Amino acid sequence: MDRSKTYLVVGLGLLGGKYAQVLSGKGYRVLGIDCDPAAVQYALDRDYIAAGAAADFAPLLRQADRVIFALYPTALLRWVEQYGDLLRPGTLVTDVSGVKRGVVGPVQAALPAGVEFIASHPMAGRETSGIAHSAEVDFAPANFLITPTARNTQAAVDWCRALAQTLGFARISVLSPAEHDRMIGYVSQLCHAIAVCLMCASDNTELARYTGDSFRDLTRIARINDKMWAELFLWNKDNLIGEIDMFETALRALREKLAAGDREGLEEMFRLSTARRQAFDKKQQDAAPQP
Amino acid sequence: MDRSKTYLVVGLGLLGGKYAQVLSGKGYRVLGIDCDPAAVQYALDRDYIAAGAAADFAPLLRQADRVIFALYPTALLRWVEQYGDLLRPGTLVTDVSGVKRGVVGPVQAALPAGVEFIASHPMAGRETSGIAHSAEVDFAPANFLITPTARNTQAAVDWCRALAQTLGFARISVLSPAEHDRMIGYVSQLCHAIAVCLMCASDNTELARYTGDSFRDLTRIARINDKMWAELFLWNKDNLIGEIDMFETALRALREKLAAGDREGLEEMFRLSTARRQAFDKKQQDAAPQP
Numbered sequence: 364m365d366r367s368k369t370y371l372v373v374g375l376g377l378l379g380g381k382y383a384q385v386l387s388g389k390g391y392r393v394l395g396i397d398c399d400p401a402a403v404q405y406a407l408d409r410d411y412i413a414a415g416a417a418a419d420f421a422p423l424l425r426q427a428d429r430v431i432f433a434l435y436p437t438a439l440l441r442w443v444e445q446y447g448d449l450l451r452p453g454t455l456v457t458d459v460s461g462v463k464r465g466v467v468g469p470v471q472a473a474l475p476a477g478v479e480f481i482a483s484h485p486m487a488g489r490e491t492s493g494i495a496h497s498a499e500v501d502f503a504p505a506n507f508l509i510t511p512t513a514r515n516t517q518a519a520v521d522w523c524r525a526l527a528q529t530l531g532f533a534r535i536s537v538l539s540p541a542e543h544d545r546m547i548g549y550v551s552q553l554c555h556a557i558a559v560c561l562m563c564a565s566d567n568t569e570l571a572r573y574t575g576d577s578f579r580d581l582t583r584i585a586r587i588n589d590k591m592w593a594e595l596f597l598w599n600k601d602n603l604i605g606e607i608d609m610f611e612t613a614l615r616a617l618r619e620k621l622a623a624g625d626r627e628g629l630e631e632m633f634r635l636s637t638a639r640r641q642a643f644d645k646k647q648q649d650a651a652p653q654p
Numbered sequence: 655m656d657r658s659k660t661y662l663v664v665g666l667g668l669l670g671g672k673y674a675q676v677l678s679g680k681g682y683r684v685l686g687i688d689c690d691p692a693a694v695q696y697a698l699d700r701d702y703i704a705a706g707a708a709a710d711f712a713p714l715l716r717q718a719d720r721v722i723f724a725l726y727p728t729a730l731l732r733w734v735e736q737y738g739d740l741l742r743p744g745t746l747v748t749d750v751s752g753v754k755r756g757v758v759g760p761v762q763a764a765l766p767a768g769v770e771f772i773a774s775h776p777m778a779g780r781e782t783s784g785i786a787h788s789a790e791v792d793f794a795p796a797n798f799l800i801t802p803t804a805r806n807t808q809a810a811v812d813w814c815r816a817l818a819q820t821l822g823f824a825r826i827s828v829l830s831p832a833e834h835d836r837m838i839g840y841v842s843q844l845c846h847a848i849a850v851c852l853m854c855a856s857d858n859t860e861l862a863r864y865t866g867d868s869f870r871d872l873t874r875i876a877r878i879n880d881k882m883w884a885e886l887f888l889w890n891k892d893n894l895i896g897e898i899d900m901f902e903t904a905l906r907a908l909r910e911k912l913a914a915g916d917r918e919g920l921e922e923m924f925r926l927s928t929a930r931r932q933a934f935d936k937k938q939q940d941a942a943p944q945p
Binding site: 406486505506508534536546549550551554556559560564566567568569570571575577580582583584588590593596600603604607608609613617621624626633635639640643645646 | 658680712777796797799804810823827840841842843844846847848849851852853854855856857858859861862863864865866868869871872873874875876877878879880881883884885887888891894895897898899902903904905906907908909912913917920921923924925926927928930931932933934937940
């Protein structure tokens with residue numbers, strides 16, 4: 364990746380902070396913007412960024428050749444509308460958003476001519492948030508997804524892939540915004556919805572002493588950033604509602620077999636779930652990058 | 655625990671094999687019974703048992719002072735009806751069943767006078783089964799639950815506790831069969847039902863390459879022993895159906911908020927789930943045995 368370019372990270376939270384840390388650590392010139400002065404100072408103190416600002420962004424924007432938006436989707440759209448015109452022609456821009464259909468088109472349309480937005484999603488979120496937790500993020504085992512549209516050039520896709528490699532992602536995929544959102548609705552959002560509902564269903568905190576690995580695993584992600592996940596769910600609600608409905612149909616089937624004392628029917632569901640889970644493990648091993 | 659007594663393990667599977675391995679390793683005299691001659695041979699070859707039988711159980715039963723039934727609930731009930739009369743007065747008996755109400759009363763009623771059944775549940779199951787996986791079982795971090803009834807003596811409860819300590823369990827609790835089954839319906843069975851339904855909901859194996867920690871954690875227990883779990887679910891179906899219904903109510907609430915675009919309502923659920931999950935972590939730390 365071109366070391367003569369200046370990188371600007373907009374949003375110094377968990378992921379923006381990590382991007383800045385890794386890129387600076389590898390010798391790239393990185394600038395940073397955040398509306399919270401403490402986040403900017405944190406990044407400056409640790410040399411995650413060479414310069415930063417919590418207001419009056421124009422001077423930094425004029426220096427940027429490559430921009431990474433590490434904002435929630437709604438904030439990203441607002442930011443681009445407000446400051447997008449300050450970006451120079453020739454600038455390449457990407458993001459970190461966990462939903463794509465509602466973001467990619469509007470951002471591409473809002474940016475000035477000559478500024479290209481190539482969307483991407485580093486699937487490396489955690490239960491924690493904020494730049495103070497950035498150092499804990501591990502990109503190596505995570506997926507990096509690039510979601511180009513017809514308006515993107517191959518050069519921008521190639522840059523985005525090089526960025527992911529520089530950041531340390533070993534698993535990089537290219538798919539459409541629609542494919543991305545459908546996939547994320549099942550693989551991530553449905554899982555978070557289930558974990559949240561398991562905790563919300565009843566107040567069973569007096570049972571904490573009896574919980575084992577199963578319960579802990581299923582509810583780990585019930586500790587959730589409320590603002591961000593409400594956004595992610597709402598931007599993808601058609602897909603997520605579809606997944607919830609399919610899941611609920613399966614749950615009702617299991618409940619009916621249980622109520623009817625249908626042992627064979629239950630065993631059949633258990634064999635199907637076991638076979639599919641084994642296939643997942645197998646496919647995941649096949650897809651893993653070779654050392 | 656009294657080293658002059660002879661221990662008999664009935665059912666040399668994952669847990670029965672582990673009980674035999676640990677007790678023999680600590681110098682106790684252990685005998686073993688299994689209808690599969692290969693399991694008996696496996697246990698003999700590794701000195702898990704001093705003697706064993708896959709048929710003609712009477713000679714071993716006549717030697718036993720302490721008996722551990724490591725059978726599925728239905729098999730346990732059948733076994734006690736068929737062979738229970740061969741046990742000598744003074745014998746103490748326990749089990750490993752994951753459900754209690756349907757087992758404890760009938761087994762206590764079926765055993766001859768002077769033979770006392772004190773039920774217990776080592777919560778140390780795994781996705782694997784069979785004695786060949788026994789060595790992988792780790793009792794130290796698991797819960798051991800003793801579920802006495804009015805028919806049990808304090809001496810039997812004390813023996814069962816000593817057995818658990820000898821086996822290496824650090825977390826031992828005493829609760830009623832009804833409390834046990836209600837707790838297990840939420841903490842374990844509902845989680846397994848959800849994991850199974852997540853895999854059964856749709857065939858998304860082509861998404862395996864994109865799955866991250868969330869999905870893997872939620873579906874790990876979807877690899878499930880079909881025969882055993884059908885039994886456990888059916889023996890506790892009233893509790894499990896109640897838990898499924900409460901969970902489904904929460905899921906419907908989330909779906910409605912999503913469909914209505916109710917951002918504040920979603921954030922409220924996320925905050926509740928986060929607070930409850932944090933309380934679980936806290937309570938679990940408080941309940942953990944001190945090193």
